[in-house]
Amino acid sequence: MEGMSIIVKKVTQLMVGIIFMFGIYIILHGHLSPGGGFAGGVLIAGAFILLILAFGSSSLKLKKEVAGSSNTESIGILMVVVMAVMAMLFGAKVFFFNFLPKGEAGELLSAGVIPLYNIFIGIEVAGAILTIFLALIIFKEESSK
Amino acid sequence: MTVYLLCFVLFLVGLYGLITRRNLIKIIISKSITEFSVFLILVLIGYIDQGLAPIVDPGTSHQVYVDPLPQAMVLTAIVIGLATTAMLMAIAIRLYRKYKTFDIREIKNLRG
Amino acid sequence: MELTISIILVFMIIGSIFALHAKDLLSAIINMGFVGFGLVICFLLLKAPDLAMVQLVIETVTLVVMVAVVLDSSRREIAVSFDRRSLLNMAVGFLAFACLFYFFMKAIENLDPLGMHTLRMADSYVNGAVEKTGSINLVTGVLFDFRAYDTMGEAVILYTAALGTLTLLRIKGKK
Amino acid sequence: MDALIPLFIVIPLISAFLIMILGKLVKGFHRYFAPLTLLVLLAMTIIVFANLGGSSLQYTVGGWGLEKGIPVGIFMVLDAFSVLMLCIINLLGFIALFYSFSYIAKYTAESNYYSLFCLIIAGMNGVVLSGDLFNLCVFLEVSVIASYALVAFGVGKTELEASYKYQILGSLGFMLILLAVGLIYWKTKTLNIADIRQVFEAGYSKPYYIFVQVLLIAGFGLKAAIIPFHAWLPDAHSSAPSPISAMLSGVLIKAVGIYVIIRLFFNMFVFSYEIALVLTSLGAISMVVGSLLAIVQWDLKRLLAYSSISQIGYVLMAFGMGILLLLRGNNEAAAVLAIGGGIYHMINHAVFKGLLFLNAGSIEHRLDTRNLKEMGGLSTAMPITSTTSFMGSMSISGIPPFNGFFSKLIIIVAAINGKFYLLATLAVVVSIITLAYFLKFQRFAFFNKSAGEALSKIREVPFPMSFSMIVLATLCLALSLLAIPSVSELILRPAIDVLMQSDLYSTTIIGI
Numbered sequence: 001m002e003g004m005s006i007i008v009k010k011v012t013q014l015m016v017g018i019i020f021m022f023g024i025y026i027i028l029h030g031h032l033s034p035g036g037g038f039a040g041g042v043l044i045a046g047a048f049i050l051l052i053l054a055f056g057s058s059s060l061k062l063k064k065e066v067a068g069s070s071n072t073e074s075i076g077i078l079m080v081v082v083m084a085v086m087a088m089l090f091g092a093k094v095f096f097f098n099f100l101p102k103g104e105a106g107e108l109l110s111a112g113v114i115p116l117y118n119i120f121i122g123i124e125v126a127g128a129i130l131t132i133f134l135a136l137i138i139f140k141e142e143s144s145k
Numbered sequence: 146m147t148v149y150l151l152c153f154v155l156f157l158v159g160l161y162g163l164i165t166r167r168n169l170i171k172i173i174i175s176k177s178i179t180e181f182s183v184f185l186i187l188v189l190i191g192y193i194d195q196g197l198a199p200i201v202d203p204g205t206s207h208q209v210y211v212d213p214l215p216q217a218m219v220l221t222a223i224v225i226g227l228a229t230t231a232m233l234m235a236i237a238i239r240l241y242r243k244y245k246t247f248d249i250r251e252i253k254n255l256r257g
Numbered sequence: 258m259e260l261t262i263s264i265i266l267v268f269m270i271i272g273s274i275f276a277l278h279a280k281d282l283l284s285a286i287i288n289m290g291f292v293g294f295g296l297v298i299c300f301l302l303l304k305a306p307d308l309a310m311v312q313l314v315i316e317t318v319t320l321v322v323m324v325a326v327v328l329d330s331s332r333r334e335i336a337v338s339f340d341r342r343s344l345l346n347m348a349v350g351f352l353a354f355a356c357l358f359y360f361f362m363k364a365i366e367n368l369d370p371l372g373m374h375t376l377r378m379a380d381s382y383v384n385g386a387v388e389k390t391g392s393i394n395l396v397t398g399v400l401f402d403f404r405a406y407d408t409m410g411e412a413v414i415l416y417t418a419a420l421g422t423l424t425l426l427r428i429k430g431k432k
Numbered sequence: 433m434d435a436l437i438p439l440f441i442v443i444p445l446i447s448a449f450l451i452m453i454l455g456k457l458v459k460g461f462h463r464y465f466a467p468l469t470l471l472v473l474l475a476m477t478i479i480v481f482a483n484l485g486g487s488s489l490q491y492t493v494g495g496w497g498l499e500k501g502i503p504v505g506i507f508m509v510l511d512a513f514s515v516l517m518l519c520i521i522n523l524l525g526f527i528a529l530f531y532s533f534s535y536i537a538k539y540t541a542e543s544n545y546y547s548l549f550c551l552i553i554a555g556m557n558g559v560v561l562s563g564d565l566f567n568l569c570v571f572l573e574v575s576v577i578a579s580y581a582l583v584a585f586g587v588g589k590t591e592l593e594a595s596y597k598y599q600i601l602g603s604l605g606f607m608l609i610l611l612a613v614g615l616i617y618w619k620t621k622t623l624n625i626a627d628i629r630q631v632f633e634a635g636y637s638k639p640y641y642i643f644v645q646v647l648l649i650a651g652f653g654l655k656a657a658i659i660p661f662h663a664w665l666p667d668a669h670s671s672a673p674s675p676i677s678a679m680l681s682g683v684l685i686k687a688v689g690i691y692v693i694i695r696l697f698f699n700m701f702v703f704s705y706e707i708a709l710v711l712t713s714l715g716a717i718s719m720v721v722g723s724l725l726a727i728v729q730w731d732l733k734r735l736l737a738y739s740s741i742s743q744i745g746y747v748l749m750a751f752g753m754g755i756l757l758l759l760r761g762n763n764e765a766a767a768v769l770a771i772g773g774g775i776y777h778m779i780n781h782a783v784f785k786g787l788l789f790l791n792a793g794s795i796e797h798r799l800d801t802r803n804l805k806e807m808g809g810l811s812t813a814m815p816i817t818s819t820t821s822f823m824g825s826m827s828i829s830g831i832p833p834f835n836g837f838f839s840k841l842i843i844i845v846a847a848i849n850g851k852f853y854l855l856a857t858l859a860v861v862v863s864i865i866t867l868a869y870f871l872k873f874q875r876f877a878f879f880n881k882s883a884g885e886a887l888s889k890i891r892e893v894p895f896p897m898s899f900s901m902i903v904l905a906t907l908c909l910a911l912s913l914l915a916i917p918s919v920s921e922l923i924l925r926p927a928i929d930v931l932m933q934s935d936l937y938s939t940t941i942i943g944i
Contacts, residue, residue, distance in 0.1 A: 031392035102391030111391035228418030377621035421581030
């Protein structure tokens, strides 16, 4: 897939870093400000999509990226389920129990398990949406060959 | 009361699109329109007058907040809608590659 | 409040009717985007910033995916021929929608009007939620602690969608 | 025993994700890990079934139980009725997965297949175990979205089109269900099924109540393919790989469609006469129209798909009659018979419809055709497939020694006791029509003299496929023991009691 004009490439180079950082900010501050795992994950995936659209890349490289993104996605969701079961093992013997200390409300490291869930759900959502987009782009390229 | 009725009109417009449109992409668009109207009805249900957005300011005490439960439900439903839209787009592009058309009736008689 | 949302809703209805009757697929998709972003404004007016953010970002990604699919295809839509039979269908359809609308109006007549919502189950999600979950954002508190099981199901659905898209778009299905 | 309940969902989920991660690294990992997980699930189901004994367990997810008498968190409920559903899901899941051990060699991307299969099982277990309305919708969507991808697994033209139609109708159904959940939350301010019943018992306005129930019937009718909403079923079930269509027809439309309708209309809503009438008539119409459409089919799997619609009509009619009889109040025994017949026929239909789809898969595996005209004379070439398919056909059309006969008999006897003579005659007539089109299937597929082309090269199907068919065939015979009063008292009666005394359901949950 060929990239776009030089202007778009330059603007993308400037913006992608900011979008990516903003996505991470949204995930980490999920329990403090609006947004959370879902919004942040989609933002991170959006940053990658912008990169691929602007610079374009051969389907060979994309195939490796799809394998990578679907693996990160599986690992992300696996960690969420493992943490839920871990809560069961030594929390109050209950599925999805918030076993970490709640900390002081309003601080970054508060709300026990919720930031961890936010991070792993963010990874999983970013991987899933990137996989969907890459699968579409690879199919468009492969079938037009 | 009128807001809910307008939402239901939007739902009916989406339903009309689902039934009558023959273009694959337009059917996906009308599916999304039905989703938008149901999400709006759910959030309207949870709205409370003079309620604050559900972010608690640790200092203040005893504020009236909007109901967070419908918002959590709608957030989940939005991502479910994205999931089905993504798979429908995958099928639409694949059918286009095979039949060179998005029209569902032409695809039916090009079954060969 | 109710007036502003009704006005936005009227524009959304007009936008969606345009989306369905657009001649060119790309303008149909842009109309859908317009309706989606109208929804974002409604969420902001209804004090749901979480939802506005998620809907905004997901709407953008959906538009990018749809345009990527539609861009290099023939964007002309086959003109719908208005013969007598389709007018009859239109009339029957309109009648059916009218009674659906009437039943909906009868159903929601004596429910709480907009803004008069009382809390029962959600009461413990709001009062004292900060102590129980530690999270200031009540929606995240509901999503990731009170009903974390739903959110896990939600993430599994997105995982299934990604897996399904990979399965549907592989080049050769059978050996 | 309590800790087992969440494991029913966690084990298939973890196995689905591990299969995708390790599927590429360890050669053939997915081919052995998926059947292993389903075997573990089957063992857990048997343990739970053995020592549940009619009591109902509830599990508070996240530790959020009751606060000021109002259920706050998500409750998982395991009672006698959902245990039976768990048995169907995990038993048929294991057999279909074991069957696809060699069937799936024809397709590419095997690890995707096994991962999606585990996700369907996880979704259905989630639906059957959930006591919370929105949670039920989320896990319903997990299993349904996984089945969208599996219907179009061999990415041919017809499969893609069938999956497209299935997805559009499925997501429309989900939107109707979500609208109904919104309206229920609007009135009752809670999502817990038992709590909703409490609020509804306190009183409700008639038009609101009917509108919400009609929305739910339409939404779950789309998932269960009842007659006016069945458009997607014949295409989806005939174009899916055979073990998947066995799972779809045998279990998915029951666990995700009929089970939820029954659970909501018995345990959540207060019975109302109009809705019971609607349910009974929808069941009767599905029964008749499904079988009439099935006779004219020449594609084997479409014939089986239409016969699924007709048999589901039986189940729905039986439950509708049960509600009508409970509302009349004078004839308790007939109501017990009707509901028991419905549950019994649901279990039987899962077994023999799964068996028949696996037979169709074996024929397709060897002959690569689904058209009855091109088959013929297979009884000598494929003995195991023909005998098991004969047993399956006889039990679906209700011939005495097999289980189909007893469950249809119970439904017809209940109809006669309850003075529904029209429904009883319809049930008998449809049973005869079912016998007609299954004899047509047997004659054209197995006993008709084929056109003499190379019949000798057709050998029997490999071991995993034939073993699964034999297990299901023996189950067709074994399940007829369930009709014996003493055995049914032990197994079916607790499930009937759960449905009949619906206030029992809410008191165990909320403990009031």
